[in-house]
Amino acid sequence: MPPSLIKRLEKFDDLPPMPNTMHLVLQEMESITSNSKSLEKIIMQDPVLAAKILKIANSPFYGAAGQVNSISHAITILGFDEVKNLIIGLSLIQAFGDDSNFNGVTTKGLWLHSIGVATASMLIAKRAGNGFNPDECFTMGLLHDIGRFILFKAFREDVEKIMKLQEEDRCPLSVAEEKHGLSHAEIGAYLAQKWKLSEKMMSVVRYHHRPKSAGEDEPYCAVIYLADQLCHKLSIGWANKWLPKGVMLPKSLSLKKDDVHEVVGEIKRKKDELSDSWASAMGG
Numbered sequence: 001m002p003p004s005l006i007k008r009l010e011k012f013d014d015l016p017p018m019p020n021t022m023h024l025v026l027q028e029m030e031s032i033t034s035n036s037k038s039l040e041k042i043i044m045q046d047p048v049l050a051a052k053i054l055k056i057a058n059s060p061f062y063g064a065a066g067q068v069n070s071i072s073h074a075i076t077i078l079g080f081d082e083v084k085n086l087i088i089g090l091s092l093i094q095a096f097g098d099d100s101n102f103n104g105v106t107t108k109g110l111w112l113h114s115i116g117v118a119t120a121s122m123l124i125a126k127r128a129g130n131g132f133n134p135d136e137c138f139t140m141g142l143l144h145d146i147g148r149f150i151l152f153k154a155f156r157e158d159v160e161k162i163m164k165l166q167e168e169d170r171c172p173l174s175v176a177e178e179k180h181g182l183s184h185a186e187i188g189a190y191l192a193q194k195w196k197l198s199e200k201m202m203s204v205v206r207y208h209h210r211p212k213s214a215g216e217d218e219p220y221c222a223v224i225y226l227a228d229q230l231c232h233k234l235s236i237g238w239a240n241k242w243l244p245k246g247v248m249l250p251k252s253l254s255l256k257k258d259d260v261h262e263v264v265g266e267i268k269r270k271k272d273e274l275s276d277s278w279a280s281a282m283g284g
């Protein structure tokens, strides 16, 4: 990252700290003794989060509307991994979640995009096998664009120029950012470092638009890269106005075109569920 950008980021004193609940869940994910009881304890420390988890468990989608009154019941209904991911997602929304709107790009749109990429990454990981941990891929998908929230908050004048460049060159926003010399991937990697996220997580944040540069973390970056392209194509949440024609299928994933079609079908089937449960959790 250019030193001038580091200086600008250091000056920006509004960088959010890592949400405490997210920190606790990431620790849990690494612990072998992780169980429903420990997860329940984390949720109980945060009443707002607890209320949101109950709201989701009571949504019609899960078929137990109005019957879930305890966190332990919610964990049974939603599933252990699902709840872990919800906690990470919801605590990130709390950290970044003011409802800003910048030239048509809203915080909510960016979140729905992240949640879509998380889901698509999990589905791709399941299909690719290769020793991927689908749950970990979900978390990576949630985090991949965290730099965008900082970019939109802290560099508004630059974003205006980037948006203009995007229109002039009819290119994706990430390409316009690179041309302007300020990329959400670099900003996100800076935040990931501040938050002391794992090396692998940091690689994904930095290289999800160019997985080949990621060295040994290339396969994970490739999962998120493919998931990101699919969500833009399917317009899940915020999507680029100008997109390349096809979808680049990274060789490192050893997936066939048919596999990608299957994943697209699954994402389409999950699309409504995604926006329903998360939109209500976001308060929208």
Ligand SMILES: [Fe+2]
Pocket: 144, 145, 174, 184, 208, 209, 228
């Ligand atoms: Fe991105």
Ligand SMILES: [Fe+2]
Pocket: 113, 117, 144, 145, 228
């Ligand atoms: Fe993205």
